[in-house]
Amino acid sequence: MIDRTTFWIVVAVLGLATYLIRFSFLGILGNHPLPLWLVRALRYTAVAVLPALVAPAVLWPPATGGSPDPVRLATVAVTLLAGIFSRNMIAAIAAGGVTFYLLPQLIG
Structure with a gap:
């Protein structure tokens, strides 16, 4: 079992990573074909x-x-x-x- 702080750090990093992946398609390429x-x-x-x-x-x-x-x-x-x-x-x-x-x- 991991401690609570490590867990929330991992959750925050993974959340940021998935946001950046989505932003790369929607935010950057959203207006371009x-x-x-x-x-x-x-x-x-x-x-x-x-x-x-x-x-x-x-x-x-x-x-x-x-x-x-x-x-x-x-x-x-x-x-x-x-x-x-x-x-x-x-x-x-x-x-x-x-x-x-x-x-x-x-x-x-």
Whole structure:
């Protein structure tokens, strides 16, 4: 456990750092158009963040001690295929949820 003073110093420094990062885009570049290549790249930010958040939980789940789990891998495959073929996020999530629920019961 860290002491209270160190904690508040870290909070203040991180708050200032995130403010400066946001200010660099909003304050400095706010009135100027962004280059086309940057606008194109920023479109994929959300698409890249979600797999980065989910991948560790799928490949090295804490529930299995960090070893890959066939149920989770199959769920990812079904979700990905449902998303590709249906082009519907809700259908992909539903297919993955059903797979994650039913596959352990089918396997035993």
